[in-house]
Amino acid sequence: METITLPHLPNHPLQLLLFRNVKNAAFLRQQLLDGNTDFEYAFLDAAVILSRQHVLAACFKAINGISQGRLKSKNVHSEIVFDMSPNSNISESFRRFGVSDTTKDILAIKVAPKDPAQVEQHLRDSVRGTTIFITDENLASMTDQARIRKAYKVDVVSQEAEAYIIGCIAIKGS
Amino acid sequence: MASSQEDHPLQTQPQPRTLPPPFNTSPAPCVLIAQGAESLLYRTTFLTPTQPAALKVRPEKKWRHPTLDKRLTRQRVLAEARVLVKLSGEGIVAGGGGRKVKDPKKGKEKESGGDGGGEGVGVGALRGVVPAVLGLDWERGWIVMEWIEGVTVKQAIYARDLADEAALKGLLRRIGGVVGLLHKAGVVHGDLTTSNVMLRPTVSSSSTTTEEGEKTKVGDGGDGAGLDGDIALIDFGLATQSISDEDRAVDLYVLERAFGSTHPKEEGLFGEVLEAYGESMGKGGKVVLRRLEDVRMRGRKKSMIG
Ligand SMILES: Nc1ncnc2c1ncn2[C@@H]1O[C@H](COP(=O)(O)OP(=O)(O)OP(=O)(O)O)[C@@H](O)[C@H]1O
Ligand SMILES: [Mg+2]
Numbered sequence: 001m002e003t004i005t006l007p008h009l010p011n012h013p014l015q016l017l018l019f020r021n022v023k024n025a026a027f028l029r030q031q032l033l034d035g036n037t038d039f040e041y042a043f044l045d046a047a048v049i050l051s052r053q054h055v056l057a058a059c060f061k062a063i064n065g066i067s068q069g070r071l072k073s074k075n076v077h078s079e080i081v082f083d084m085s086p087n088s089n090i091s092e093s094f095r096r097f098g099v100s101d102t103t104k105d106i107l108a109i110k111v112a113p114k115d116p117a118q119v120e121q122h123l124r125d126s127v128r129g130t131t132i133f134i135t136d137e138n139l140a141s142m143t144d145q146a147r148i149r150k151a152y153k154v155d156v157v158s159q160e161a162e163a164y165i166i167g168c169i170a171i172k173g174s
Numbered sequence: 175m176a177s178s179q180e181d182h183p184l185q186t187q188p189q190p191r192t193l194p195p196p197f198n199t200s201p202a203p204c205v206l207i208a209q210g211a212e213s214l215l216y217r218t219t220f221l222t223p224t225q226p227a228a229l230k231v232r233p234e235k236k237w238r239h240p241t242l243d244k245r246l247t248r249q250r251v252l253a254e255a256r257v258l259v260k261l262s263g264e265g266i267v268a269g270g271g272g273r274k275v276k277d278p279k280k281g282k283e284k285e286s287g288g289d290g291g292g293e294g295v296g297v298g299a300l301r302g303v304v305p306a307v308l309g310l311d312w313e314r315g316w317i318v319m320e321w322i323e324g325v326t327v328k329q330a331i332y333a334r335d336l337a338d339e340a341a342l343k344g345l346l347r348r349i350g351g352v353v354g355l356l357h358k359a360g361v362v363h364g365d366l367t368t369s370n371v372m373l374r375p376t377v378s379s380s381s382t383t384t385e386e387g388e389k390t391k392v393g394d395g396g397d398g399a400g401l402d403g404d405i406a407l408i409d410f411g412l413a414t415q416s417i418s419d420e421d422r423a424v425d426l427y428v429l430e431r432a433f434g435s436t437h438p439k440e441e442g443l444f445g446e447v448l449e450a451y452g453e454s455m456g457k458g459g460k461v462v463l464r465r466l467e468d469v470r471m472r473g474r475k476k477s478m479i480g
Contacts (some may be wrong), residue, residue: 160298
């Protein structure tokens with residue numbers, strides 16, 4: 001488990017947990033579809049995550065947008081999934097970046113948890129997978145290059161592409 | 175891992191009043207670096223407490239009508255961000271060339287036909303040459319970019335070793351080469367001056383980065399070594415996507431005039447910039463340089479009429 005406080009957003013610490021080889025993605029997706037309030041998390045498919053910076057850029061955009069009164073989806077957690085996407089199509093962004101029935105690795109994010117210990121326990125109990133550290137190396141090992149290429153319309157998936165992808169997230173919606 | 179909030183040096187003074195949210199209430203320092211006519215530039219951190227970043231803010235203009243002011247600010251911030259994102263995608267975006275990014279000057283058909291792309295300059299060729307965009311809020315008028323270490327070329331030339339003309343020539347050639355790359359990528363800068371070109375210390379693979387992400391700077395001594403380093407272009411607030419020879423020639427002319435008035439002693443060496451530009455632009459370069467002569471003529475006539 002890791003807690004990250006983004007510079008300039010001290011009131012919105014992020015609690016993150018990365019799961020590998022998740023066995024019950026379909027169940028998790030169903031909880032979100034049912035609107036189960038015990039599952040107020042951003043569940044991201046790690047296959048379309050390039051790096052820590054990549055996710056943090058989407059988190060910043062989501063939290064800042066909401067603080068400025070610009071919520072485009074349901075809540076801050078769905079907004080993070082939405083803001084991973086380079087375009088403003090909400091259902092497409094959930095399909096591409098959220099959890100699907102076949103998702104293997106999941107990055108779970110909780111914004112400003114009231115009780116971090118309880119959140120961690122609940123995630124560990126609910127997501128059937130192995131937790132691993134959220135390092136760029138571990139994230140890279142989960143990346144599906146073809147899916148990133150498709151989602152961001154890029155030819156190359158590399159360190160060079162990160163700057164462009166983060167830039168696309170920043171100007172999305174303009 | 176513990177919350178990283180302790181990593182921020184405690185803010186001892188309140189943030190400057192001109193800062194928009196969320197920076198106005200942030201515990202992470204925003205240090206004013208430069209104050210221009212239109213914008214304020216702060217050094218801060220972004221996404222992680224150790225990543226240095228440049229926060230460019232376009233504050234409200236109280237004397238302008240609020241609706242108009244908002245719209246103009248939004249346009250300028252977005253124009254800069256879009257061009258920077260397009261450039262960072264050079265050679266990366268599917269289909270080659272630059273990605274079609276909405277033209278900042280919407281509705282105004284450019285000679286380029288609005289295809290948004292030049293010839294393409296290779297994978298990540300402009301990575302490091304222009305700052306990457308890290309964050310943005312066009313409603314609030316701010317953009318956060320990658321921090322470019324080093325000094326402006328203006329500062330570097332002022333502090334140069336006058337005996338070392340070769341170092342200056344080398345610097346001017348590198349500038350010409352980079353402007354050529356920019357034009358080739360389908361973008362004209364719109365405000366090329368030696369304050370908007372930076373000289374960043376060459377990052378050698380062995381270079382150590384301190385906790386704050388600071389790298390050793392060049393250009394603070396008066397020796398010729400102060401002109402070594404990689405060229406980076408900043409300040410894309412007036413940039414446009416264009417592949418027209420006229421726009422490109424005007425871009426060079428603006429730089430030529432700015433260079434001459436800022437560095438009168440060095441003015442005679444400006445030819446180095448143009449020569450390197452021609453080489454890096456390839457086949458299209460000659461046409462632009464010829465066009466530059468027309469632009470100069472017009473410039474002279476204009477100044478004669480007054
Ligand atoms: N990305 C950056 N990294 C480091 N320093 C920067 C960066 N961007 C700008 N600066 C510094 O801040 C100064 C002002 O920035 P910039 O030229 O973008 O603003 P400006 O001239 O006020 O802009 P505009 O003309 O669009 O209103 C630069 O001359 C440079 O010293
Ligand atoms: Mg400037």
